[in-house]
């Protein structure tokens with residue numbers, strides 16, 4: 001099976017084009033002011049306009065008010081919404097737009113119940129948990145906490161890079177992988193060689 005890949009935290013046209021050229025299926029834009037990867041709405045719109053066809057533009061939000069999400073989605077031309085905070089299923093589906101729900105995995109989280117609760121999500125994105133940080137920690141989590149047979153496709157995130165993505169795919173067998181810090185030279189600035197190596201790791205590991 002071909003594993004999809006998303007490169008997140010894009011703030012420059014050249015990084016989006018590198019991701020697409022290396023075979024990424026999606027690029028992600030962080031609309032969260034506390035993030036060092038927060039991107040200006042107009043700049044994100046310019047990047048999306050430069051994307052080749054068949055590359056999905058994903059907008060990441062953390063507990064954002066609905067009017068702002070709606071406005072940014074329209075202005076940027078986002079294909080998919082990623083909710084990375086404490087959003088409820090009712091909030092997430094209120095946009096009548098395809099969305100993925102991020103969950104920060106820790107032992108006490110009942111992922112089977114969350115998959116049922118977020119039945120309207122296209123997939124669950126599973127990320128590392130770090131207290132006080134919404135995401136983009138660069139940390140992996142214990143992949144054994146992911147139960148087999150979840151009712152939603154899994155997008156694996158959290159501390160992935162070219163070195164560990166192969167093992168991650170073989171162990172978790174996710175629908176897709178998502179990376180941000182592992183392909184950066186600096187926060188929000190991607191590294192061509194790291195993106196290329198990451199995408200090679202994804203292709204080589206296909207199961």
Ligand SMILES: O=C(O)c1ccccc1N[C@@H]1O[C@H](COP(=O)(O)O)[C@@H](O)[C@H]1O
Nearest residue numbers: 008035134135136138157158159180181
């Ligand atoms: O990237 C951020 O700054 C960020 C901020 C708030 C929520 C999520 C964020 N990023 C997402 O976190 C995961 C894992 O990132 P990393 O590979 O560990 O750096 C990924 O989905 C990013 O999109």
